[in-house]
Amino acid sequence: xxxxxxxxxxxxxxxxxxxxxxxxxxxxxxxxxxxxxxxxxxxxxxxxxxxxxxxxxxxxxxxxxxxxxxxxxxxxxxxxxxxxxxx
Amino acid sequence: xxxxxxxxxxxxxxxxxxxxxxxxxxxxxxxxxxxxxxxxxxxxxxxxxxxxxxxxxxxxxxxxxxxxxxxxxxxxxxxxxxxxxxx
Amino acid sequence: xxxxxxxxxxxxxxxxxxxxxxxxxxxxxxxxxxxxxxxxxxxxxxxxxxxxxxxxxxxxxxxxxxxxxxxxxxxxxxxxxxxxxxx
Amino acid sequence: xxxxxxxxxxxxxxxxxxxxxxxxxxxxxxxxxxxxxxxxxxxxxxxxxxxxxxxxxxxxxxxxxxxxxxxxxxxxxxxxxxxxxxx
Amino acid sequence: xxxxxxxxxxxxxxxxxxxxxxxxxxxxxxxxxxxxxxxxxxxxxxxxxxxxxxxxxxxxxxxxxxxxxxxxxxxxxxxxxxxxxxx
Numbered sequence: 349x350x351x352x353x354x355x356x357x358x359x360x361x362x363x364x365x366x367x368x369x370x371x372x373x374x375x376x377x378x379x380x381x382x383x384x385x386x387x388x389x390x391x392x393x394x395x396x397x398x399x400x401x402x403x404x405x406x407x408x409x410x411x412x413x414x415x416x417x418x419x420x421x422x423x424x425x426x427x428x429x430x431x432x433x434x435x
Numbered sequence: 436x437x438x439x440x441x442x443x444x445x446x447x448x449x450x451x452x453x454x455x456x457x458x459x460x461x462x463x464x465x466x467x468x469x470x471x472x473x474x475x476x477x478x479x480x481x482x483x484x485x486x487x488x489x490x491x492x493x494x495x496x497x498x499x500x501x502x503x504x505x506x507x508x509x510x511x512x513x514x515x516x517x518x519x520x521x522x
Numbered sequence: 523x524x525x526x527x528x529x530x531x532x533x534x535x536x537x538x539x540x541x542x543x544x545x546x547x548x549x550x551x552x553x554x555x556x557x558x559x560x561x562x563x564x565x566x567x568x569x570x571x572x573x574x575x576x577x578x579x580x581x582x583x584x585x586x587x588x589x590x591x592x593x594x595x596x597x598x599x600x601x602x603x604x605x606x607x608x609x
Numbered sequence: 610x611x612x613x614x615x616x617x618x619x620x621x622x623x624x625x626x627x628x629x630x631x632x633x634x635x636x637x638x639x640x641x642x643x644x645x646x647x648x649x650x651x652x653x654x655x656x657x658x659x660x661x662x663x664x665x666x667x668x669x670x671x672x673x674x675x676x677x678x679x680x681x682x683x684x685x686x687x688x689x690x691x692x693x694x695x696x
Numbered sequence: 697x698x699x700x701x702x703x704x705x706x707x708x709x710x711x712x713x714x715x716x717x718x719x720x721x722x723x724x725x726x727x728x729x730x731x732x733x734x735x736x737x738x739x740x741x742x743x744x745x746x747x748x749x750x751x752x753x754x755x756x757x758x759x760x761x762x763x764x765x766x767x768x769x770x771x772x773x774x775x776x777x778x779x780x781x782x783x
Contacts, residue, residue, distance in 0.1 A: 349633075349648060349649040349650070349681070349682055349683055350647075350648060350649065351619075351635075351647065351649060358438075358489070358515060358519065358522070359515065359516040359519045360489055360513030360514055360515050360516060360519075361514075361516055362480060362513065362514040363480070363489070363512060363513030363514065364480065364499055364512045364513065366498075367512060367513060372436075372489070372513075374438075374466070374522065376467060379635070379647045380637060380645055380646050380647025380648075381643075381644075381645040381646045381647075382468075382646055382647070383468075384467055384468040385467050385468045385469055386437075386438065386466045386467025386468075386469070387436060387437060387467075388436040388437065388438060388489055389436075393623060393624070393625065402619070402621055402624070402633070402649055404680045404681060404682050405682055406493050406494070406495075406667050406668065406682050407493065407494045407495065407581075407667070407668045407755075408667075408668065408670070408671060408679075408680050408681055408682040409495070409680065409682075410495060410498075411627075411671075411677075411678050411679060411680035412625055412680045416498075417498050418495075418498060419491045419495050419496065419498035419499045419510065419512050420436070420491060420495055420512075421436055421491050421492055421493050421495040421496075422436055423680065425624060425625045425628060425680050425681075426621030426623065426624030426625065426628060426633075427621055427622075427623040427624070428619060428620065428621050429620040429621060429622055431620075432619060432620045432621075435619070435635065445525075445576070445602060445606060446602065446603040446606045447576055447600030447601055447602050447603060447606075448601075448603055449567060449600065449601040450567070450576070450599060450600030450601070451567065451586055451599045451600065453585075454599060454600060459523075459576070459600075461525075461553070463554060469555075470555075471554055471555040472554050472555045472556055473524075473525070473553045473554025473555075473556070474523060474524060474554075475523040475524065475525060475576055476523070493580050493581070493582075494580065494581045494582065494668075494755075496582070497582060497585075503585075504585050505582075505585060506578045506582050506583065506585035506586045506597065506599045507523070507578060507582055507599075508523055508578050508579055508580050508582040508583075509523055532699075532750070532776060532780060532783070533776065533777040533779075533780045534750055534774030534775055534776050534777060534780075535775075535777055536741060536774065536775040537741070537750070537773060537774030537775070538741065538760055538773045538774065540759075541773060541774060546697075546750070546774075548699075548727070548783065550728060556729075557729075558728055558729040559728050559729045559730055560698075560699065560727045560728025560729075560730070561697060561698060561728075562697040562698065562699060562750055563697070580754050580755070580756075581668075581754065581755045581756065583756070584756060584759075590759075591759050592756075592759060593752045593756050593757065593759035593760045593771065593773050594697070594752060594756055594773075595697055595752050595753055595754050595756040595757075596697055610720075610735060610736040610737070610768070610769055610770055611734075611735060611736065612706075612722075612734065612736060640722070640734045641724060641732055641733050641734025641735075642730075642731075642732040642733045642734075643733055643734070654710060654711070654712065663706070663708055663711070663720070663736055665767045665768060665769050666769055667754050667755065667769050668754070668755045669754075669755065669757070669758060669766075669767050669768055669769040670767065670769075672714075672758075672764075672765050672766060672767040673712055673767045684767065686711060686712045686715060686767050686768075687708030687710065687711030687712065687715060687720075688708055688709075688710040688711070689706060689707065689708050690707040690708060690709055692707075693706060693707045693708075
């Protein structure tokens, strides 16, 4: 998984029907040499802009969605505790 | 998922039979440190050149195609709203 | 998918039995910031050295081979038309 | 797989229910050109901070967890022997 | 697949039970812009240190192992012929 900060919402009115109802956010990696890499993630655990989160990618991301047929490859799986200084 | 701009069509007369009928386009990543990376994507939601899109990659991409047997690893899953300034 | 040029054949007499009969070629990415990255691909559509091709990677690559048990992660799925100037 | 050093614990009180009980750690790649890349991994074999470990990523990572439904894409699969100087 | 040279053995006494009996080796990519990237691979075809090999990664790697439950994401699938000068 990667450590990322949520930095904004992403709006796409025209999209795959199976994606209706999902919240898309822009995440930016904040740890290690991949810092600054951005990806669009789906959030299902009510994370917010500014939160540092754990992002799972690939086929494992679909495991968060309760339906293996959703075309999503990156999801927020956890929000890192604020007092967890180490990232 | 990655944020990309569609920058052209890709034509391949000789290709896998299972790919007949699909529209291939060149996409270029436009956000974060991967900016400038290009990939060929399949579009099934009538996106056009110049559109900023959300691209899903890997096994999740096949979930857009209604047939898990298609040898495609990147698809357009959404078109980012024009008034979504943040990417 | 990535855009690559086929630049040579790769011979491996000792290999997995399930790979017997497949043609292996060296491909080099020719578009975007990944230009110059090389990968070994399987070709099943009679592509040749010098051809510009579309390469599918990951689990989707196995979809070209008619047998999900083949340990291959990159295949040629199309040959880009010669008059397709844009890549 | 990649060679990484475990450099800290990662705490996330709010996370997917299916992740309860798993131990998350920060790992940093320590071999080759990817040195310095960080990822969050799940450890199920009692590795500790400072250990050099073998990390498996992607769908193969879920094979460590006894449940294919867990949204995890990186796990520790082995602890490199201390007297294994070569990494 | 990637072209790599096997440069050493990797020993991990403490590891997942399902990995017992497998031979782990360090491989270094030797072709293209990823040259110098290292990964730990499983070898099941009696490759040796110094051999130039074809490495398959991801879910396809598990196809070499006869058991889809093994947490391995990179395996040697072929040894490149010594007289194959082109890599």
